[in-house]
Amino acid sequence: LFQTARLLQTMWKKALLGLLLVGSAHAATVQTDITMDSKTIGKFVHDDSVSGLKPAIVIFSETGKVNNFALSQAEAMIGIGARAMVVDTTMLDVSTNTDFATWTMDELSQAVIKAVEATKTCELCKTAVDPNKVAVVGYGQGANAVLSSASKGATYNAGIAYTPILTSMPTSYTLSASTAPRLLIAPAYSSISMLADLEKALGDVVKYEIFMQYDTAAWFNVDTNGNYKRDQAARALVQSASFLSAVFQGTFDVAGTSEPNIEAPLTNIKSEAVTYKDGAEELAGLVVRDSTVDSTHAVVVVPAWKGFEKYATQRLYYLARLGYVAMSANIYDLPIGYSIDDMTLRIANVTQWRVADDNAKGSAFARRIDAARDYAKSIDGITGASVMGFCFGGTGVYNTYRFGSDYSVHASYHGSMMNTRDFSDSTSKDFKGYLAMYSGTKDEGESGDMLITHLKDLSAYNGKWEVTRYSGAVHGFSEWQSGGYDAWAEGRSFQSFNAIMDEKKLSKASGASSLTASTLFGFAAALLALYAAY
Numbered sequence: 241l242f243q244t245a246r247l248l249q250t251m252w253k254k255a256l257l258g259l260l261l262v263g264s265a266h267a268a269t270v271q272t273d274i275t276m277d278s279k280t281i282g283k284f285v286h287d288d289s290v291s292g293l294k295p296a297i298v299i300f301s302e303t304g305k306v307n308n309f310a311l312s313q314a315e316a317m318i319g320i321g322a323r324a325m326v327v328d329t330t331m332l333d334v335s336t337n338t339d340f341a342t343w344t345m346d347e348l349s350q351a352v353i354k355a356v357e358a359t360k361t362c363e364l365c366k367t368a369v370d371p372n373k374v375a376v377v378g379y380g381q382g383a384n385a386v387l388s389s390a391s392k393g394a395t396y397n398a399g400i401a402y403t404p405i406l407t408s409m410p411t412s413y414t415l416s417a418s419t420a421p422r423l424l425i426a427p428a429y430s431s432i433s434m435l436a437d438l439e440k441a442l443g444d445v446v447k448y449e450i451f452m453q454y455d456t457a458a459w460f461n462v463d464t465n466g467n468y469k470r471d472q473a474a475r476a477l478v479q480s481a482s483f484l485s486a487v488f489q490g491t492f493d494v495a496g497t498s499e500p501n502i503e504a505p506l507t508n509i510k511s512e513a514v515t516y517k518d519g520a521e522e523l524a525g526l527v528v529r530d531s532t533v534d535s536t537h538a539v540v541v542v543p544a545w546k547g548f549e550k551y552a553t554q555r556l557y558y559l560a561r562l563g564y565v566a567m568s569a570n571i572y573d574l575p576i577g578y579s580i581d582d583m584t585l586r587i588a589n590v591t592q593w594r595v596a597d598d599n600a601k602g603s604a605f606a607r608r609i610d611a612a613r614d615y616a617k618s619i620d621g622i623t624g625a626s627v628m629g630f631c632f633g634g635t636g637v638y639n640t641y642r643f644g645s646d647y648s649v650h651a652s653y654h655g656s657m658m659n660t661r662d663f664s665d666s667t668s669k670d671f672k673g674y675l676a677m678y679s680g681t682k683d684e685g686e687s688g689d690m691l692i693t694h695l696k697d698l699s700a701y702n703g704k705w706e707v708t709r710y711s712g713a714v715h716g717f718s719e720w721q722s723g724g725y726d727a728w729a730e731g732r733s734f735q736s737f738n739a740i741m742d743e744k745k746l747s748k749a750s751g752a753s754s755l756t757a758s759t760l761f762g763f764a765a766a767l768l769a770l771y772a773a774y
Contacts, residue, residue: 281327299314299327302380381405383404390446398484401423403458423442424448426479426480428458451708518608537625538565538626542609565622606636613646626650628651630719632656691707
């Protein structure tokens with residue numbers, strides 16, 4: 241049954257993406273003027289060939305008016321099965337001030353509330369919009385409208401704030417958690433000095449993600465702006481589409497609220513105990529792969545400080561089901577599956593490899609991980625390698641990036657950030673691949689202030705990175721057995737990792753996926769949104 245479900249999921253993924261792309265080429269996209277009190281308050285963008293109630297996305301441009309960029313974003317959002325309303329704020333009668341850039345937070349909030357209500361109740365909207373599934377997306381000052389409305393108690397499902405002007409952002413959010421929209425906030429790197437202040441202002445009430453990328457400034461995703469960055473804009477669009485799909489379509493089934501049976505036997509998933517070397521030292525390893533895939537990418541998994549125990553092994557199976565060859569990195573030279581329970585022993589093992597400002601240990605740690613990569617790349621059919629790590633292993637992955645280890649993608653999950661390398665004689669050529677960091681706002685090992693310091697450090701040498709912060713998530717949020725497990729943060733972070741691998745053409749579509757059909761739909765829709773806009 242599990243194998244049949246896996247095959248159906250693979251078929252769903254291919255069929256959905258194919259149908260969606262074909263549909264986008266012939267979509268009956270219509271832009272309809274919407275009036276309220278005899279004033280045209282915006283354009284309603286929809287696929288006229290699709291009937292029924294669908295989620296709605298209300299869009300506020302950087303100028304507060306309808307423009308070509310906002311309309312292009314609206315058409316992209318149709319790709320996730322939504323309707324879109326591009327708002328003209330000057331027609332909403334919430335302010336006598338015609339300069340949108342100087343509107344107060346109260347005025348911005350009222351504009352959002354009024355636009356959301358109009359999107360639910362206009363004559364056309366009544367037969368096209370699901371009033372229980374509404375999101376608001378804003379750019380620049382439009383992003384501040386999203387944040388302001390959230391702080392004032394506006395009721396909608398999700399908000400996306402692209403490059404908000406953080407110097408004039410709300411300083412507190414006092415709304416009830418039951419009415420708070422879930423937010424995705426994408427500040428530009430140029431505003432990084434205010435990242436910690438943003439998190440403090442959001443507090444513990446709002447559920448949010450902060451998504452920041454390297455080398456971005458205000459309006460980096462607006463193609464008519466001098467700060468436009470095509471790669472970062474495309475990445476942000478995929479992240480946004482998958483976020484909205486997740487909010488509208490429900491939670492994730494990679495784990496949910498219980499431990500998944502990822503290691504359930506499948507005839508095509510094979511595991512093999514191996515030995516490999518770090519210099520002269522021989523280490524035990526485990527390789528898990530889909531035996532039906534001849535050519536694919538390898539992903540090295542670096543475990544948390546307990547050693548390569550059950551959770552790390554489960555992640556090997558998870559990756560194999562996605563079509564990768566998954567390889568263990570045995571840092572401590574202990575048997576695969578062994579867990580160190582003694583706290584004193586854990587600390588002793590960790591400090592053998594990771595000490596702040598100790599270049600020698602940092603270099604040895606990177607070399608230890610790279611030894612597993614070298615073995616994985618020696619396997620027939622391997623086209624390249626990426627690395628993924630958790631906790632202590634997440635620090636190790638951050639370390640591989642700082643030391644210039646050769647991986648396509650370095651994915652660090654709740655790894656403490658440490659200065660394991662002195663950059664005084666470094667140049668940008670030392671960085672290889674792309675660094676993705678996932679952390680919780682309640683993880684003391686990656687506080688906002690500490691993160692700022694490290695991201696500035698990487699950016700000074702032209703590092704290519706992205707970081708995602710999950711509100712309320714603590715250290716170990718991705719570990720199913722952990723008391724700090726957070727299903728949303730775990731599901732979203734792995735969705736992000738998978739999207740990066742697909743965008744870089746490192747994934748293998750025939751691999752068995754452990755994602756649900758609804759998540760696969762969201763993933764296919766995210767790709768469609770990218771296709772439609774770019």
